[in-house]
Structures are given as structure tokens and as C-alpha cells.
Amino acid sequence: MRSVRIGLLLNAFGTHLDTVADEAREAVRTGLTTGWLAEQGGWDALTTAAALGPQVPGLAWGTSVVPTYPRHPLTLAAQALTVQAATGNRLTLGVGVSHRHVVEDQFGYSFDRPARHLRSYLSALVPLLRGESVRHEGETLRAVGSVTAPGAEPPSVLVGALGPSMLRVAGELADGTISVWAGPTALARHIVPTLTRAAEGAGRPAPRVVAFLLVGVTAEPEARRTELSERFTRIQEIPSYRAVLDREGAAGPADTAVLGDEATVERALRALAEAGATELIASPVGTPEEQSRTKELLAALSSRT
Template sequence: MRVGIYLDDQGRSLDVVVEAARDGAKAGFASAWLTQFAGWDALTALAVVGRDAPGIELGTAVVPTYPRHPLVLASQALTVQAAVGNRLTLGIGVSHRVIVEEQFGYSFDRPVDHLREYLSVLGPLLRGESVSHRGATLTAVGAVDAPGTKPPSLLIGALGPAMLRTAGELADGTVTTWTGPATLADHIVPTITRAARAAGRPDPRVVALTFVCVTSDADARRGWVAQRFAMVGQLPSYRAVFDREGVDGPGDTVILGDEASVERQIRRLASAGVTELVALPIGSAQEQATTTDLLVGLNTRAG
């Protein structure tokens, strides 16, 4: 299992984000990832990051589909792919009803149908093919000309059974967050793997994002996460995985403890079928430094 670093860009200047990616590349992380929030555009930021952080793979986790037509997203993603020397993993997802309907004003009534149509168009576009699609949720006609680029690996933010089956059939894997080891082992990995094999595709990538902290005060760090991200537990897709895992909320999915405990918990993710861990070290400056050293060591031993 490879280990990457999550770039926390909220409230930070773009220069600080670039510096964090550069530090991650120098430290020896396999990859660096950004999420699309209501701030920096994740893909554009990665194009900038890629110029200053050579060698490290770059990923989005995730870019929402609804506000970006697949022709537009394919053009943007392939532009970034060219800018970073074909190091991009494009993670996309349908987001959540409260965001799609209340912020963007779109209907969220058929998210699985939307995703299936979206992927049936986006995949060929990323491969340089022309599309002519007029479906129930999407119309797309045209192509994207991006000479010299390779199709980026395409991952889906998928948690429920239908989304996971769609991802396994039409994408290269899934990228998850707030997901515990039992849910990954018993639900996410087997569901998407069965779908990929049934579609004649390679076994999927399973990328798991999580907070990590080597600490002697696990309760304080868990409480910080639970308080800061309390609203996560109100989103139905996350609530479902918390219930499946048998935990109360986001604070219970964080990897915490001394070095030996943290390493055991990370290895449990690998045993569950996770192919890549994307970690966000938290805690004091010293705790983050210790956590980073442990993570880089695990990545080095992984390959």
C-alpha cells in the first residue's frame, strides 16, 4: 500500500499549498491530493503544484460532477495532465444533495444515473475519443484535442453499493473518506472489485483518505476532529458508512495513538484491500513531524 499526503488548502494561500506539496515530494510521499472546496480550484492548483513539486503523483479527491460538464472537465483535466507531465489522477464525485441542490440549483434525484451517463462520456473524452451522447440526464457532443497527454487515472468518490458498482464498471477505482477498516474490508473493496471483474476490468484502485496523528493524547485529537467536522455526520452518504462501521461520527475514523498503534491501524487498512492511503497529519507541530516520519517510512518500505 502506497502512502500519499493530503494537502489542506482551506484558509491557506496558494503559495503555502505549493510549499506543502514540495515538502511532501522531498520527504518521499508517493502522491499529493487536493479536495475541491469553496476556495482554490483543485485542478488549477495542481497544475501550479506540479511545476514546483516534480516526481510526485497528483490527485483530486474529489471534483464534483454537477457544476462541470464532462466536455469542460475533460478539457481542464487534460490541460493539467499536460502541465504536470502525465502525473494526474482525476477523482470525481456527485457530492451531496444539500450542495448540489441548495448551492448549485441542480436536481439530485437521480445521482447514480447521472454518474453512469457522466462516466460514459468522460471516459472516452479523456482517451481522446469523440462522443455523441443524448441521454436522460446529460447531452454531450464533441471531443477534446490535447496532444501528448495520456488519460489520467479516473477514480470515483463512491460509498454506496450502486455507486461502487458503477465505479467498478466504468472507472479505475474509488477514493473514500471517513471510512473505517471494517467497511472497507466487508463492503467497499469487495463490491467494487466484483463489479470491475464482471466488466473485464483490472482490480480497482482503492484510495482511502484519513487523518493520522502519532500522539499521547488521542482523546483530545479525536475530539478536535469530531467538533470541527460535526456536520459530516449529517450527510446521508457518510452517515451510512458510520452506521455500517458501528461508530458515532468522523472522530471515530481517525488513526491515532503511539507509533506502534498507528502503524497497526494503517496496516489494517492495507489488509482490508486499500491500495493507497492518503494521510493528513494533525496535532501539534511535533506530532505532525513524528507522524510524517512514520508515514514516509511506511511508504518507503511499501515500495
């Protein structure tokens, strides 16, 4: 398979922190090299990485993703650089604007023109991560100051971006994107070319394209797909997700899941790589036995790249 780094989404929602640590250690034992942490109304992703990083020295850490609106760039830069210091500089910082129903209904902020917000936010955050002093005066964001973090290197910054405007901002100002519910069609025809053109236009290196997937090695793929369809039924109603699912020709998230025997899963992952994904975030699904088989396959594939 084309060289693609494979990471594991750690189950940090509704589980004890010790359980997350055990899962991270298991990932290292199986041969996986990156553990990704989501923010789903549970453990804070960056704090979790700082706490567990020293306990699991063989694992790189990523956030997928930290919402921007509730964290000022000065605050997020300090958090991210603290994680870098705590983990020996093993963090990939994934950020995103989240969604209107979260930003407005839960946080109480305006979600007006989120791409404008993202551009302003990254214009302050990225220099701060490099240790630079900023004086940024945007339409909706002001950031003045700097962050001092001796020994902490600036982490790679990825953006949870799916639409054209967000992808252009990610390509121009960040190191790449984390895509969700995007299969090979949406990646090859929309995400990768849009992101790459923006990066090239800004004189930046080839971007990282990190694809998030539900993956399950199983003898009952249709049964698992039905379960996932019931579990993720509301996801397809979120506008940004609905748009990328339409680009993929998928009715819902379950249709983008990679399910089947080892050969079937390997072919599907190869197709994503050929579509331009440089990295994968795999979220194992199915029974405990099926999830174990899935992790073993992912580790085997990872060792070949």
C-alpha cells in the same frame, strides 16, 4: 506492511497558494510521492495541480474530489488533460457527485438519482479522456464532441463512492474509488467486495481502493479525538457519510481517525491494507509537532512498500 501507496492531503483551504506549494515540496523531501487536493470552497483543485505541478516535479497529483454537476464532461476532460500536459502526466482524477445540500442548495441543480447521473457522466468523460469523439445522449446529460490535447495521456479516474449503487458504477466505468470515513470493517465487508465484483463483471482490472484517513501520531489520542469530534460534528449528518459510518460501527468521523504512537498508527494502517485498501490519503492532525511526526512516519512506511 502490504504494498500500499501513501499520499498526503495538502492543506489548500484558507491558505496562500505559495503555502500549498511549500507543503508539496516538503512532502517530496520527506519521501511521500502523491499530493491530493480537495475542493472545499477555496482553490480549484485542477488549476492548483496545473500551477504547482511544474514547481514540484517529484510529486504525483490527485483530486479528492472534483464535483461533477457544475462541470460538463467536455469541460472536465479539457481541464484534466491540460493538467496532464502541465505536469508530465502525473494526475489521478478523482470525481464525485457531492451531496444533495451542495448540488441543490448551492449549485441549483437537481440531485435526483445521482447514480444515474454518475453513470451518464462517466460514459461521456472516460472516452473523452482517451481522445475519442463522443455522442452521448443520456436522460439528463448530452455530450457531443471531442478534446484534442497532444502529449496528454488519459489520467486514471477514481470515483468518490460509498453506497452500493455508486460503487457498482465506479467498478464498471472507472478505475476505482476514493472512500471517506471507511475503516477496515466497511472496506472489507462492503466497499472492496462490491467494487471488485462490479469491475470483474465488466471485465476490468482489479480496482484501486483509495482510503482517506485522519492520521495523527500523538501521545494524547483521546484529546485529539475529542477535538476532531467537535470539528466534524456536522459530517455525520450527511446521509452517505452516515451510512458508511454505520457500516463501520462509528458514531462519527472522529471514531475512524488513526491516532496514537507510531506503533499504533502503523498497526491501524496495516489493518486498512489488509482490508483491501491499495492506497491511502492521509490528512495529518494534531499540533504542528505531531503533524511533523505523522508525516515522518508516513514517509517511512511509504518507503517500505
